[in-house]
Amino acid sequence: MLEIPWTEKYRPKNFDDIVSQNIAINNLREFVKNTNIPHLIFTGPAGTGKTSTALIIARHFLKEEELDTNLLELNASDTVRIDFVRDILKNFVNQSFTKNGSLKFVLLDEADNIPGQVQQALRRIIEKTSDNIKFILLCNYINRIIDPIVSRCAVFRFTSLPKKKIIDRLKYITEKENLKIPSNKSEQFFNQIYFISGGDLRKAINTLQMAVALELLENLDINEILRISGFLDKLTLKNLISAIKRKDFISSKEIIDAVEILDSRNFIRQLSEMLPILDLDPSKIINLRTYIGEIDYRISQGADEYIQISALLANIIEYIQI
Ligand SMILES: Nc1ncnc2c1ncn2[C@@H]1O[C@H](COP(=O)(O)OP(=O)(O)OP(=O)(O)O)[C@@H](O)[C@H]1O
Ligand SMILES: [Mg+2]
Structure with missing residues (x-):
């Protein structure tokens, strides 16, 4: 079954698609009216929309064909060798330097897993890069990011999604995918997936897709769903x-x-x-x-x-x- 993961298929494409996170999203809508945005930090639990929002922001400023040249995604493990990061960034900045000085984005995922020493070096890199390079740092725990970096960024906090929002999104996907869930058990089914997800929408969507892939929906075997998700039935x-x-x-x-x-x-x-x-x-x-x-x-x-x-x-x- 070579279907693309539903978490990707239903990844929000614009601010309106982002469920919950009203405070962050409303402020970001204002921010992006201006090209003079600060560097950003998105912090909060897994599967709450941080990466999706960062990509929406990059796409807001960049044309589709610019994404390859003007958006650089790095992971914490890429930054362990800081010389490597320096080189990559130098190339990124110089590469096909755009005439109209359009923005470039560096998405730094798992920024809280970057060792302190490397963060210090990173801070100097952030200071020195020109104004058209915007860093967006993503993390689960902001207290693991050094103060000098935090103070150079606008911080947006993402929160665990409430039960109703998760269930509504699952119902939306259920409808789009034409899934048949026995109506007498559907309430219990969605409640259980919410419980399994612990407020992580990615996990909730993955659990739904897994239940479908394993054909657990026909007879709606909730205990089996619990078991394969690592819970007690x-x-x-x-x-x-x-x-x-x-x-x-x-x-x-x-x-x-x-x-x-x-x-x-x-x-x-x-x-x-x-x-x-x-x-x-x-x-x-x-x-x-x-x-x-x-x-x-x-x-x-x-x-x-x-x-x-x-x-x-x-x-x-x-x-x-x-
Ligand atoms: N607030 C949200 N609104 C709509 N969909 C969401 C939201 N949060 C998560 N999702 C769904 O979950 C998937 C993963 O979300 P995303 O990658 O943005 O999470 P994240 O906050 O970056 O998590 P992590 O900390 O694990 O990187 C998305 O593709 C989307 O399907
Ligand atoms: Mg992410």
């Missing part, structure tokens, strides 16, 4: 909850071990939604939420997932009163 989750409520650590561990595809951070998100039904007293729930945040962070930083999940289960079970 409903029955497994139910069994786990009852093992936890019985304070049965061994069984809860066995249930987790038997799961074929387990994405530990997905699992943590799923489990944290279950806290209210575990009959813990509210003060304990607060402690647990703090602990869950800690475990999630440790895993994000590369801690052993198996050990962290065990620790989390043990901790929750300790708080259960029988």
